[in-house]
Amino acid sequence: MSGPTPELLPQSYKTDEHPIWCPGCGDFGVLDAVYKSLAGLQVQPKDLVVVSGIGCSGRTPGFVKSYGFHSLHGRVLPVALGVKLANPSLCVIGVGGDGDGFAIGGGHIPHAARRNPDMVYVIMDNSTYGLTKGQYSPTSPRGYQAGSTPYGNIEQPLNPLAMLIAYGATFVAQGYSGKPRELADVVTKAIEHKGFAFVNVISPCITFNNTYKVIPQKLKETPQDHDVTNRAKAFELALDTAHVQLGIFYQVSQPTFEEGAAEVIQKAQASGPPRLEEIFSEFS
Amino acid sequence: MADPVIDYVFRVGGEGGEGVISTGEMLTTALARAGFEIYTFRTYPAEIKGGHANFQVRAAGKLLLSYGDAVDVLLAFNQEAYDKHVQDVRPGGVIVYDADSFTPPASTGAVFYGVPLTSLATEKVGIKLTKNIVALGFLADFFAIPSEVFTELLKEKFGRKGEMVVQKNLTAFQVGVDCARQTKKQDQIKLGVGPRKTKELVLSGNESLALGAIAAGCRIYAGYPITPATDIMEFLARELPKLGGFVVQTEDEISAIGTVLGASFAGKKAMTATSGPGFSLMTEMLGLGVTAELPAVIIDVQRVGPSTGMPTKTEQGDLYHAVYSGHGACPRIVMALTSVEDSFYGIMRAFNLAEQFQVPVVVLSDASLGHRKATVPVPDMTRVPVIERRRPSAADLISYKRYRFTPDHVSPMSAPGMEGGGYVAEGLEHTETGYPAASDHQNHLRSTQKRYGKFPQVEVIANDLARTYGDPKPEIGIIGWGSTEGVIREAVEMAQAKGYSVGALHPKILYPQPLAKLKAFISGPKAIIIPEVNYTGQFATLLRKRFAYDFIQLNKCIGLPFTPKEIFDKIEEVAQHVRANTRAVAAKL
Ligand SMILES: Cc1ncc(C[n+]2csc(CCOP(=O)(O)OP(=O)(O)O)c2C)c(N)n1
Numbered sequence: 001m002s003g004p005t006p007e008l009l010p011q012s013y014k015t016d017e018h019p020i021w022c023p024g025c026g027d028f029g030v031l032d033a034v035y036k037s038l039a040g041l042q043v044q045p046k047d048l049v050v051v052s053g054i055g056c057s058g059r060t061p062g063f064v065k066s067y068g069f070h071s072l073h074g075r076v077l078p079v080a081l082g083v084k085l086a087n088p089s090l091c092v093i094g095v096g097g098d099g100d101g102f103a104i105g106g107g108h109i110p111h112a113a114r115r116n117p118d119m120v121y122v123i124m125d126n127s128t129y130g131l132t133k134g135q136y137s138p139t140s141p142r143g144y145q146a147g148s149t150p151y152g153n154i155e156q157p158l159n160p161l162a163m164l165i166a167y168g169a170t171f172v173a174q175g176y177s178g179k180p181r182e183l184a185d186v187v188t189k190a191i192e193h194k195g196f197a198f199v200n201v202i203s204p205c206i207t208f209n210n211t212y213k214v215i216p217q218k219l220k221e222t223p224q225d226h227d228v229t230n231r232a233k234a235f236e237l238a239l240d241t242a243h244v245q246l247g248i249f250y251q252v253s254q255p256t257f258e259e260g261a262a263e264v265i266q267k268a269q270a271s272g273p274p275r276l277e278e279i280f281s282e283f284s
Numbered sequence: 285m286a287d288p289v290i291d292y293v294f295r296v297g298g299e300g301g302e303g304v305i306s307t308g309e310m311l312t313t314a315l316a317r318a319g320f321e322i323y324t325f326r327t328y329p330a331e332i333k334g335g336h337a338n339f340q341v342r343a344a345g346k347l348l349l350s351y352g353d354a355v356d357v358l359l360a361f362n363q364e365a366y367d368k369h370v371q372d373v374r375p376g377g378v379i380v381y382d383a384d385s386f387t388p389p390a391s392t393g394a395v396f397y398g399v400p401l402t403s404l405a406t407e408k409v410g411i412k413l414t415k416n417i418v419a420l421g422f423l424a425d426f427f428a429i430p431s432e433v434f435t436e437l438l439k440e441k442f443g444r445k446g447e448m449v450v451q452k453n454l455t456a457f458q459v460g461v462d463c464a465r466q467t468k469k470q471d472q473i474k475l476g477v478g479p480r481k482t483k484e485l486v487l488s489g490n491e492s493l494a495l496g497a498i499a500a501g502c503r504i505y506a507g508y509p510i511t512p513a514t515d516i517m518e519f520l521a522r523e524l525p526k527l528g529g530f531v532v533q534t535e536d537e538i539s540a541i542g543t544v545l546g547a548s549f550a551g552k553k554a555m556t557a558t559s560g561p562g563f564s565l566m567t568e569m570l571g572l573g574v575t576a577e578l579p580a581v582i583i584d585v586q587r588v589g590p591s592t593g594m595p596t597k598t599e600q601g602d603l604y605h606a607v608y609s610g611h612g613a614c615p616r617i618v619m620a621l622t623s624v625e626d627s628f629y630g631i632m633r634a635f636n637l638a639e640q641f642q643v644p645v646v647v648l649s650d651a652s653l654g655h656r657k658a659t660v661p662v663p664d665m666t667r668v669p670v671i672e673r674r675r676p677s678a679a680d681l682i683s684y685k686r687y688r689f690t691p692d693h694v695s696p697m698s699a700p701g702m703e704g705g706g707y708v709a710e711g712l713e714h715t716e717t718g719y720p721a722a723s724d725h726q727n728h729l730r731s732t733q734k735r736y737g738k739f740p741q742v743e744v745i746a747n748d749l750a751r752t753y754g755d756p757k758p759e760i761g762i763i764g765w766g767s768t769e770g771v772i773r774e775a776v777e778m779a780q781a782k783g784y785s786v787g788a789l790h791p792k793i794l795y796p797q798p799l800a801k802l803k804a805f806i807s808g809p810k811a812i813i814i815p816e817v818n819y820t821g822q823f824a825t826l827l828r829k830r831f832a833y834d835f836i837q838l839n840k841c842i843g844l845p846f847t848p849k850e851i852f853d854k855i856e857e858v859a860q861h862v863r864a865n866t867r868a869v870a871a872k873l
Contacts, residue, residue: 107539269525274526279526280485280663
C-alpha cells in the first residue's frame with residue numbers, strides 16, 4: 001500500500017476541522033493512534049473511508065483526511081459493508097461508541113463478524129453515553145450512577161471482547177487511548193488483518209466517566225507467549241475482568257466476504273457474462 | 285385460428301403446497317405460448333403447507349388489463365376450493381372437480397365435469413401427486429389448447445429430474461387427455477391457437493421489476509426476506525452475479541438500507557426491496573439518504589397493514605408512509621408501478637431519478653402486482669435511456685465542495701478512490717463542504733431549499749409520465765395510482781361502451797405531484813372518482829390538500845384488488861347522479 005512521494009505523515013491526515021471533544025477526552029488518543037497507523041501504512045486518503053455512527057466518536061470522519069460517512073446511531077457496520085462491497089479495494093475503518101456499537105447497533109455486530117468483510121471496527125469505549133451527557137451504557141459497571149441511574153446501575157455490563165470472540169470475529173484486540181503508541185500498533189495490525197478486525201479501545205470520558213485514575217492500575221499486556229489462534233485462551237483473557245488486557249486476543253484467517261462474493265460472481269459467470277437478452281429468454 | 289374475442293378466466297383451487305400454484309403456472313405458460321395474452325392473479329395462504337391456495341389465469345386474444353370478473357372454468361381439487369369459489373363462476377360456466385375428493389351439489393347453473401383425478405393418478409400413473417398433471421391433460425384436450433405446448437413444457441419443467449420423471453408426467457398428461465376424450469362436452473368453451481405470433485415474455489411484476497433494475501445498472505442489492513417482496517431478492521441473487529453484481533441478505537431492513545446507502549456512496553447503483561413492516565424500519569435511514577443526498581431505490585411491495593397485517597394479501601396502504609415518513613422536512617421521490625410491463629420501465633426511471641437528483645426514490649408496488657404474471661413484449665432497453673449521477677470535473681476537485689449550491693440544486697458527487705474528492709457524507713445538517721453545521725440557522729434554510737429545489741424539475745418529469753386514457757374531455761373523471769391502472773382502464777372501456785363519458789388520469793410519480801396535469805384534469809369533469817385499495821383514500825387525501833375538490837372515493841379494503849365491474853358500477857352510479865344534475869349528492873357518494 002506504499003504510496004507515491006511525498007510521504008504521508010500522521011499530520012497529513014489531519015483536516016482543518018478541530019475536534020469538538022472535551023479537552024482531555026480519550027478519543028484524542030484514539031484519533032492520534034489512527035493517524036499514526038495510517039501514516040505507517042501509507043494509506044492513501046483517496047482510498048480510505050471512515051464510517052461512523054452517532055456519539056462523540058461519531059465525529060471522527062470529519063477529523064480524518066479521507067472519505068467519510070457520518071451515518072446514524074448504531075449503523076456503522078451496515079454502511080461500512082455497503083462501501084466495502086461496492087469497492088473492495090478501499091480501506092474501510094468503522095468507528096463507534098460503546099452505546100452506538102453494543103446497545104442500539106448491537107444487532108449488527110455478530111453478522112459483521114460472521115461475514116468477515118475486510119474492515120476495521122474501532123469502539124471508543126468510555127462506558128457512558130458521552131454525547132447525551134453521561135447516561136449509563138452497556139459497558140458501564142454495576143452501580144454506575146448517572147442521570148438515568150440515580151440509584152446506581154442495576155445491570156451487568158457486557159464483555160465486548162468475549163462477545164466478539166464468540167461471534168467468530170477473526171481479529172479481536174483491545175487498546176487504551178492513554179497509550180496511543182501501543183494502540184497505534186494494534187490498529188496497524190487490525191488494518192493489515194485480512195477480515196473483520198475488532199478493536200475495543202478503553203477511552204475515558206473526562207466529563208462524565210473519568211476513569212483515568214483507575215484504568216492504569218488495571219492495565220496488563222497480553223502474555224508474550226499468548227497464542228492468538230487459541231480461542232479458549234482468548235476467552236480466558238477476555239474474561240479476566242480484574243484487568244484491562246491490552247493487545248491482540250484472537251486472530252485467525254478466514255475467507256472474507258468480498259472474496260466470497262468474488263467467487264460467487266466467478267461461478268455465475270462460468271459460461272461467460274450473459275447479456276440481459278439471454279436472461280429474458282428464460283421467461284418466454 | 286382462434287377468435288380474437290376469446291376471453292376466458294380459469295381458476296384453480298385446492299390445498300396449499302399440493303401443486304395448485306404450479307398447475308396454474310403451467311397453464312399460464314402454456315396459454316401464453318399458444319398465442320394468448322394472459323393475466324394472472326393468485327392468492328395463497330400464509331401457511332407453508334396446508335391452507336387454501338388458488339391461482340387464476342385470464343387468457344384472451346387481446347391485450348388484458350385486469351384479472352377479469354367472473355370465472356369461466358373452475359378447477360376444484362377439493363370441497364373447500366369449490367365452496368370458496370363457486371359463487372364467482374359465471375352462469376353457464378364450467379366446474380371441473382376431483383370426483384374422488386367430493387361431490388358438489390349440482391344446482392348452481394354451472395356445467396359440471398367430475399373427473400376422478402386422484403384415482404386416475406394413483407391407478408394409471410402410480411403417483412398420486414400427479415393428479416394436477418392429469419387435470420392439465422383434461423383441460424388441454426377438453427378446451428382444445430394445443431397439447432404440444434404442454435408436453436414441451438413438461439419436458440422442460442421435469443427434464444432436470446431425469447427421464448423417468450418426465451415420462452411419468454407425460455403419462456399423467458395423456459391419462460387426462462384420454463379421460464377428456466371419453467367425456468361428453470356440454471359447454472362451448474374452446475381456445476385453440478391464440479392470435480399472437482410475436483414472442484412475448486411471461487413475467488410477474490416482481491420479476492419484471494428485478495429485470496428493470498438490472499437494466500438500469502443496479503449491481504448491489506441488500507434485503508431481508510418479507511412477503512411479497514422476497515422473490516425480488518431471490519431473483520437478483522441468481523442473476524446479479526452473472527453481471528458482476530451481488531446480493532446480501534442482511535440481518536434486518538435497517539442494515540439492508542444502510543448497506544444500500546454505503547454502496548451508493550461508494551459509487552454503485554444499489555437497491556433494496558421490502559414490504560410495509562420492513563419499510564417502517566427503514567424510515568430513519570431514508571432521512572439519512574435525503575440529507576446526505578445519496579441515490580438509492582427502495583421498493584415497497586405493499587401488503588395489508590398495519591403491523592404484520594395480512595402478509596399475503598394486497599393493499600395500497602403505504603402511500604402516506606412513503607410520502608411522509610421520516611422526521612423533519614424530508615423530500616424524497618415516490619413512484620408507483622402500474623403494471624407488469626411498467627414495472628420494468630418504472631424501475632429504470634426510479635434509478636434515473638435517484639441518480640439524476642441524488643435522492644432516495646421510494647417505489648410502490650403491491651402484492652397483487654408483484655405476484656401476478658402477464659404476457660409482456662420483450663422489454664426495449666433503449667426506451668428509457670440510463671442516466672448516471674453527476675460526477676465532479678477536474679475543476680470541481682481542486683477545492684471540492686460535495687454539497688455545492690448550484691443553480692439546479694444538484695451537486696457533483698465524488699466517490700472514494702477519486703483524488704481530491706474526499707468529503708464526509710453527513711446525516712447532520714451540513715455546509716456545502718459537508719462540515720456539520722448543526723447550529724447555523726441560515727445554512728439550514730439554504731440547505732433545505734437546496735433539497736426541495738430539485739422538486740420543480742421532478743415535477744416536470746412527473747407531468748410527462750402521468751397518463752390519461754378514455755374520453756379526453758370526460759363528464760366523469762377517474763384518478764388512479766399504482767396497480768389499479770389496468771382495471772380502471774378496463775372499467776373505463778366498459779363505461780364508454782355503454783355510452784358514458786369517462787376519462788382517467790394515472791400519475792406514475794406521486795410525490796412530488798404532477799400538479800400541472802392534475803390541475804388541467806381536475807378542471808374538466810363534473811365528478812371525479814378516486815378508486816384505491818385502502819380504507820381511507822390516501823391519495824384522495826393528498827390531493828384534497830392541494831386541490832379544494834370534493835373527490836368521490838371508492839375504497840376496497842378486503843385484501844383483494846378491484847375487479848373492473850366494481851369500478852364500472854361506481855362510474856354508473858355517479859353518472860346517474862351527474863345526469864340528474866345532483867352533483868352535490870354524487871360528491872357525497
Ligand atoms: C436513534 C437515536 N436514538 C438516540 C440518539 C441520541 N444519542 C446520540 S449519541 C447517543 C449515545 C452515545 O453514546 P456512545 O455511543 O457510547 O458514544 P459516545 O458519545 O460516548 O462516544 C445517543 C443515545 C440518536 N442520535 N439516535
